[in-house]
Amino acid sequence: MSAIPSSQVMLPALAERSGPAFWRRALTLVRRKVLGAIGLVIIVFFAFIALFGPGISVLGKEITPPLTSTDPNMTRLVGRLGAPSADHWFGTDELGRDVFARAIYGTRPSMVAGLFASVFGVGLGTMIGLVSGYSGRRTDMVIQRVVDGLMSFPPLVLLLTLASVFQPSLRNIVIIMVVFVAPSSSRVVRGAVLGIKELQFIEAARMLGLPGWKIAVKHVLPNVLAPVLVLISVVIGGAILTEASASFLGFGIAPPNSSLGSMLSANVGGAMTQQPWMALAPGIAITLIVLSFNLLGDALRDILDPRLRGTGR
Amino acid sequence: MTAYITRRILSSIVVTLLVSVFVFMAINLQKGDVIEANLAGSGIVSKDQVEYLRRELKLDRSPVERYLTWWHDVILGCEKDAKVCYGNSLRASGVSIWSRIGDALPYTLQMFVMSLFVSFALAIPIGTISALRQDTLVDYCLRLFAILGVAVPTFFIGTLFVIFGSKWFSYAPPTGIPYIWQDPFRSFSAFIPPALILGYSLSAVTMRMMRSTLLEVLRQDYVRTARAKGLPGRNVITRHAFRNALIPVITIVGNQAGFLLGGSLIVERIFNIPGMGWLAFAAIADRDYTQVMATTLMLTVGVIAINLVVDVCYAVIDPRIRYS
Numbered sequence A: 001m002s003a004i005p006s007s008q009v010m011l012p013a014l015a016e017r018s019g020p021a022f023w024r025r026a027l028t029l030v031r032r033k034v035l036g037a038i039g040l041v042i043i044v045f046f047a048f049i050a051l052f053g054p055g056i057s058v059l060g061k062e063i064t065p066p067l068t069s070t071d072p073n074m075t076r077l078v079g080r081l082g083a084p085s086a087d088h089w090f091g092t093d094e095l096g097r098d099v100f101a102r103a104i105y106g107t108r109p110s111m112v113a114g115l116f117a118s119v120f121g122v123g124l125g126t127m128i129g130l131v132s133g134y135s136g137r138r139t140d141m142v143i144q145r146v147v148d149g150l151m152s153f154p155p156l157v158l159l160l161t162l163a164s165v166f167q168p169s170l171r172n173i174v175i176i177m178v179v180f181v182a183p184s185s186s187r188v189v190r191g192a193v194l195g196i197k198e199l200q201f202i203e204a205a206r207m208l209g210l211p212g213w214k215i216a217v218k219h220v221l222p223n224v225l226a227p228v229l230v231l232i233s234v235v236i237g238g239a240i241l242t243e244a245s246a247s248f249l250g251f252g253i254a255p256p257n258s259s260l261g262s263m264l265s266a267n268v269g270g271a272m273t274q275q276p277w278m279a280l281a282p283g284i285a286i287t288l289i290v291l292s293f294n295l296l297g298d299a300l301r302d303i304l305d306p307r308l309r310g311t312g313r
Numbered sequence B: 001m002t003a004y005i006t007r008r009i010l011s012s013i014v015v016t017l018l019v020s021v022f023v024f025m026a027i028n029l030q031k032g033d034v035i036e037a038n039l040a041g042s043g044i045v046s047k048d049q050v051e052y053l054r055r056e057l058k059l060d061r062s063p064v065e066r067y068l069t070w071w072h073d074v075i076l077g078c079e080k081d082a083k084v085c086y087g088n089s090l091r092a093s094g095v096s097i098w099s100r101i102g103d104a105l106p107y108t109l110q111m112f113v114m115s116l117f118v119s120f121a122l123a124i125p126i127g128t129i130s131a132l133r134q135d136t137l138v139d140y141c142l143r144l145f146a147i148l149g150v151a152v153p154t155f156f157i158g159t160l161f162v163i164f165g166s167k168w169f170s171y172a173p174p175t176g177i178p179y180i181w182q183d184p185f186r187s188f189s190a191f192i193p194p195a196l197i198l199g200y201s202l203s204a205v206t207m208r209m210m211r212s213t214l215l216e217v218l219r220q221d222y223v224r225t226a227r228a229k230g231l232p233g234r235n236v237i238t239r240h241a242f243r244n245a246l247i248p249v250i251t252i253v254g255n256q257a258g259f260l261l262g263g264s265l266i267v268e269r270i271f272n273i274p275g276m277g278w279l280a281f282a283a284i285a286d287r288d289y290t291q292v293m294a295t296t297l298m299l300t301v302g303v304i305a306i307n308l309v310v311d312v313c314y315a316v317i318d319p320r321i322r323y324s
Helices: A019-032 A034-052 A099-135 A137-151 A155-165 A170-197 A200-207 A212-248 A260-265 A277-304 B002-029 B034-038 B047-056 B063-076 B097-132 B137-151 B154-168 B184-218 B221-228 B233-262 B265-270 B276-286 B289-317
Strands: A056-058 A061-064
Touching: A019 A034, A034 A099, A034 A277, A034 B137, A099 A137, A099 A170, A099 A212, A099 A260, A099 A277, A137 A170, A137 B002, A155 A170, A155 A212, A155 B002, A155 B276, A170 A212, A200 A212, A212 A260, A212 A277, A212 B137, A212 B154, A260 A277, A260 B154, A277 B137, A277 B154, B002 B063, B002 B289, B034 B047, B063 B289, B097 B137, B097 B184, B097 B233, B097 B265, B097 B276, B097 B289, B137 B184, B154 B184, B154 B265, B184 B233, B184 B265, B221 B233, B233 B289, B265 B276, B276 B289
Parallel strands: none
Antiparallel strands: A056 A061
16 A cells, blocks of 8 residues: 555545444444435345346356246246236236246346446546546547547447447447446546646655656555545446446347346337336336435445535436 | 637547547448348349449448548538439438438437426426535435436336326327427427436436535635625525536536437437437448438537537636636
């Protein structure tokens, strides 16, 4: 760690990692950030479904069984578009597939897409922002113009263009989302880096003759981690929504497998007007997940980095 | 200021060129071309004819040549006896790419204005009240309501609106929406549901911005001075705090421009609005790349221009901001 502790900007509660003081502080935080705490609980709930819903198997060996014994891709000719019942809790879709099972199985791809897109996107953005902000001058200029270009691209058009180049799959959707999460997050990181660069301890490090990259990585980077963490939590919600929108337009996860977004898309063509039930479960699930990540992000933002308040999505 | 604007415009041109190269590369990586996407598989054309058409449309030329031809045809127009003009849509032959954009743009602009209005009408009061009642139940409820807007997928709320609207109120998404100057009332009312949905989804960001800037302004010295000299609380807020807090909120328009111009595609689809998002979507699906280039560049230029205008307005309204 650097000479100037980064914990100044870090979560105060994390300064002490265990013991009664930690828990007391955590409790105060929960009380002060009620909405954030509620969001966290909901996220944990959906993370549980994403992790254990389809069951965990390693190398073909089942470690935990799926949460539901119903096959999400099994079609039934009799009982299509069924209303919720004891057998099919959320009803059945236009091919007679069990909506509950599809929602359970579909949570994982949605969460995975959101998590990976934001972690890799913000990660890449952090590196770009660090290089751009720290090196300044020409490098900064060139990088910033490219970032401008990517950012003034209407996001959905970029997504559609790229999605029609690559085969629709979860991995490709994540790659595409990384492409447009990275530029905007690099802006935020660059801004933070520009501020930190002028501080005295960086000057001191430079006086000591440390090479530029070492200062950037060991002294600047730890100090921008707080906004980065906030950024990740805010971006996850948006990424989940984007994946859902892409799936809705037919560019998402490949059928017959489901993601929460693709479950809504299959329904566009009229089936849903007869049977609105089938839209409710995936729609509400997406809403709750994105809402929770936003609430958590807001709370984190307030706690970790007051400067960031009110910027970004 | 003039120097700043000139520099911004020059760098915008560079950015636009970058975007055009990028788009062109992307559409050339797509599988299939306009002929395959629209004719092949229909069985009415032979292989020879496809090859002939491909030559006719210059699709057999190198990408660099086609890229330059596109710029040539768009800027200088086509030669009179040219078989194909890249200033025209490849799909709808003979129709200029600009006339198709001209058909779509008014819808998109109308959507843009109406959704922004809805978003501000929701966000500014909510943001103000929740800042004045920071960390109370009122604050929580209002913020929850606004954030819900960003969390509900627009396609979900849109689809529900159409389903339940048709079930209970015999609502149907209109077909053939007139332009605002043709039939103001019908056009306006057709845009109300989509503008409400889009505006609601945008309002969370604006609300957050409003809330945090107002909180910041309320801690400023001049607000304390206004309080100290005995102004009633209401006057302090309306005359000193509120106005100053409103300024940074303007910048949000720039951030939302990209989303509103292209991202309204989903709402356009649900409510049958043939706007720019729809045009871009159809052109990409058709592999109509002269049209894709024009539409995407148009949207990009729009986003850049709106951002420039916003930044300039910002400097004009707030004299503390000086760009160098």
